Amino acid sequence: xxxxxxxxxxxxxxxxxxxxxxxxxTLGVNLKDCIDSDFAAFEEKVYSKVxxxxxxLIAGARPLEIKYxxxxxxxxxxxxxVSLIMETHCTPEKYVSMAxxxxxxARDAGIDFVGGFGALVQKGLTRSDAVLVEALPSVLAAxxxxxxxxxxxxxxxGLNLDAVNLLGTMLKETARRTPNASxxxxxxxxxxxxxxxxxxxxxxxxxxxxxxxxxxxxSGPGVVRSVVEKNRDCDLTQLSEIIKRTVFKxxxxxxxxxxxxxxxxxxxxxxxxxxxASTTAPGDSVAKVVxxxxxxxxxAHGSTLAIALLMDAVKKGGAMASGNVGGLSGTFIPxxxxxxxxxxVMQGALSLDKLEALTAVCSVGLDMxxxxxxxxxxxxxxxxxxxxxxxxxxxxxxxxxxxxxPGKVAGEIVEFGGLLGAAPVMRVxxxxxxxxxxxxxxxxxxxxxxxx
Amino acid sequence: MExxxxxxxxxxxxxxxxxxxxxxxxxxxxxxxxxxxxxIMEGYFIMTMAVDMREANRDLEAIGSxxxxxxxDMGMTIQIQHQNVFKMMHRI
Numbered sequence: 149x150x151x152x153x154x155x156x157x158x159x160x161x162x163x164x165x166x167x168x169x170x171x172x173x174t175l176g177v178n179l180k181d182c183i184d185s186d187f188a189a190f191e192e193k194v195y196s197k198v199x200x201x202x203x204x205l206i207a208g209a210r211p212l213e214i215k216y217x218x219x220x221x222x223x224x225x226x227x228x229x230v231s232l233i234m235e236t237h238c239t240p241e242k243y244v245s246m247a248x249x250x251x252x253x254a255r256d257a258g259i260d261f262v263g264g265f266g267a268l269v270q271k272g273l274t275r276s277d278a279v280l281v282e283a284l285p286s287v288l289a290a291x292x293x294x295x296x297x298x299x300x301x302x303x304x305x306g307l308n309l310d311a312v313n314l315l316g317t318m319l320k321e322t323a324r325r326t327p328n329a330s331x332x333x334x335x336x337x338x339x340x341x342x343x344x345x346x347x348x349x350x351x352x353x354x355x356x357x358x359x360x361x362x363x364x365x366x367s368g369p370g371v372v373r374s375v376v377e378k379n380r381d382c383d384l385t386q387l388s389e390i391i392k393r394t395v396f397k398x399x400x401x402x403x404x405x406x407x408x409x410x411x412x413x414x415x416x417x418x419x420x421x422x423x424x425a426s427t428t429a430p431g432d433s434v435a436k437v438v439x440x441x442x443x444x445x446x447x448a449h450g451s452t453l454a455i456a457l458l459m460d461a462v463k464k465g466g467a468m469a470s471g472n473v474g475g476l477s478g479t480f481i482p483x484x485x486x487x488x489x490x491x492x493v494m495q496g497a498l499s500l501d502k503l504e505a506l507t508a509v510c511s512v513g514l515d516m517x518x519x520x521x522x523x524x525x526x527x528x529x530x531x532x533x534x535x536x537x538x539x540x541x542x543x544x545x546x547x548x549x550x551x552x553x554p555g556k557v558a559g560e561i562v563e564f565g566g567l568l569g570a571a572p573v574m575r576v577x578x579x580x581x582x583x584x585x586x587x588x589x590x591x592x593x594x595x596x597x598x599x600x
Numbered sequence: 601m602e603x604x605x606x607x608x609x610x611x612x613x614x615x616x617x618x619x620x621x622x623x624x625x626x627x628x629x630x631x632x633x634x635x636x637x638x639x640i641m642e643g644y645f646i647m648t649m650a651v652d653m654r655e656a657n658r659d660l661e662a663i664g665s666x667x668x669x670x671x672x673d674m675g676m677t678i679q680i681q682h683q684n685v686f687k688m689m690h691r692i
């Protein structure tokens with residue numbers, strides 16, 4: 149088969165100049181078969197299964213990076229929601245102990261994050277779920293690699309406001325007990341959480357999944373930005389078309405690597421998540437893609453339309469490229485992990501309100517943003533509830549990863565370091581919705597769920 | 601045995617000896633050159649080589665590292681990638 153110089157150069161440039169990479173390969177691992185009435189034996193089985201699969205994943209990824217010249221940045225493990233396997237061992241001490249076991253299994257194998265320390269509580273909490281939430285500040289303080297989640301609503305179940313109301317206190321306690329409040333960066337609250345999302349911090353291995361499955365997340369905002377910059381004068385229809393073609397190519401590369409890695413590991417290939425995911429590396433920014441559209445700074449009027457166009461084109465290109473598109477498949481606009489987002493907040497172009505609007509048209513949620521440490525618990529819960537309402541009504545996944553930073557006020561910046569970047573502290577509306585939030589209960593399943 | 605085709609991409613400023621030095625390295629590794637194309641794109645000199653690795657006497661990681669080191673010496677970027685990635689991206 150012959151390829152033109154142009155084709156070979158285009159592919160080589162994506163990795164050499166535009167930061168194309170496989171952002172994450174995440175092995176979903178079922179832990180239900182590890183349950184044991186003897187807690188020490190239970191932990192031993194969990195350690196062996198997680199550590200064993202993690203080692204295989206790392207060993208399997210390297211030859212493919214060399215073969216295709218595409219870096220596989222992160223190798224991760226997602227496990228069965230931990231509250232499910234801890235039903236008969238649900239004390240805070242045992243939860244912390246299990247978290248340490250998972251942390252150790254990941255660390256010993258060289259895995260940076262293990263996800264799934266969470267619960268599905270859209271209609272209510274079991275005793276195990278409640279103990280898990282109570283233990284989360286200790287879990288996040290005692291570990292470095294364990295990621296936690298809660299699914300507190302769905303289009304079919306409505307929104308469990310009682311569960312949301314637990315989170316303001318939980319997050320502030322976690323913030324207090326971890327350096328720079330960084331423990332909060334390892335907790336995501338969802339509605340309509342997908343069972344096969346490969347991206348942290350919200351990855352877990354759903355109960356409908358096989359014993360082990362490989363899910364991968366591609367990326368490539370730098371590649372998309374590069375083609376947008378080369379097409380400055382085209383109209384929206386043409387812009388959508390060129391993005392679609394580019395995302396098709398990136399997704400095909402992801403599909404190739406994912407399938408081959410799954411085959412080499414002897415596990416079923418799950419899904420390709422086609423989310424555009426930014427990093428703090430120069431040029432690897434979703435905000436900068438939007439700015440290349442012709443918007444001075446993300447957050448300016450017009451940004452919602454821009455994100456809507458971007459997202460739709462990404463989905464169209466990705467869906468054509470792979471028969472296994474799944475996970476979140478949105479566009480991530482985390483504040484702290486995207487240099488363009490940080491810049492926009494610092495310059496006053498992007499407010500929390502506009503960020504919420506952007507998430508309504510497609511991106512996954514309010515992600516990795518810092519707020520003042522003295523924000524009332526009820527206001528934190530209300531910020532979360534607003535975002536999740538968008539997901540419930542629009543039948544999509546939305547999520548919140550919010551970091552109340554003790555001692556910091558709006559306008560200051562907090563450094564998390566590494567993958568998590570740095571977050572400017574955003575201004576929060578000072579008026580109270582406490583009386584409304586204290587009503588508690590559950591937002592009933594909405595009329596949009598009545599489809600049978 | 602079927603051909604094991606990979607593509608080498610060389611990017612940088614045109615200069616004497618590029619083909620000679622890369623060919624020499626590939627000869628030492630017992631890698632056969634199937635095709636060479638070149639052009640100027642976005643201001644860069646680009647050369648692509650399709651190579652057959654099936655009888656190579658070193659593994660891909662070693663050949664890739666040797667090519668990278670050679671590229672560094674010549675002030676050029678050299679990348680080697682299996683042909684499957686080009687098939688997936690550019691052919692439906």
